[in-house]
Amino acid sequence: MKIPTTTDIPQRYTWCLAGICYSSLAILPSFLSYAESYFNPAFLLENGTSVADLSRFERGNHQPAGVYRVDLWRNDEFIGSQDIVFESTTENTGDKSGGLMPCFNQVLLERIGLNSSAFPELAQQQNNKCINLLKAVPDATINFDFAAMRLNITIPQIALLSSAHGVMTPTY
Numbered sequence: 001m002k003i004p005t006t007t008d009i010p011q012r013y014t015w016c017l018a019g020i021c022y023s024s025l026a027i028l029p030s031f032l033s034y035a036e037s038y039f040n041p042a043f044l045l046e047n048g049t050s051v052a053d054l055s056r057f058e059r060g061n062h063q064p065a066g067v068y069r070v071d072l073w074r075n076d077e078f079i080g081s082q083d084i085v086f087e088s089t090t091e092n093t094g095d096k097s098g099g100l101m102p103c104f105n106q107v108l109l110e111r112i113g114l115n116s117s118a119f120p121e122l123a124q125q126q127n128n129k130c131i132n133l134l135k136a137v138p139d140a141t142i143n144f145d146f147a148a149m150r151l152n153i154t155i156p157q158i159a160l161l162s163s164a165h166g167v168m169t170p171t172y
Helices: 008-012 014-032 055-059 106-111
Strands: 066-074 077-088 100-102 141-145 150-154
């Protein structure tokens, strides 16, 4: 009987060891290859003119701030379509929001049925001021889908004005 030596052991496991090495080499680079996209704006340079600022597009799905006509939904109930001012934000607003946060004023808060008198900081705000609903109303959520132009607002029932279900205000 031949006693195995140290030179016999690597030959026995050569194929198994080679398979493990090759598979780890194939998997390992995918974990290490994270990098942000960068497009050199100098490629757009024409006749020495100034180059456009492309930094907004480096982050992916970010849209310009402005006024957008959106469908307004409050607690899964359609309120109506309205032009709303959106501002760019660095807060986490979701994948579909385009990096935008809606700017609420007293008229819009009244339209969605928010009881502004229950929140003293809202009652003191001026009509034309941009109000951050997430900071003003506890447990409120905003989900804006830019592709569908749909603004979903979830507000706790205690923060809403009490009215009969389905009643529309005569102004709208």
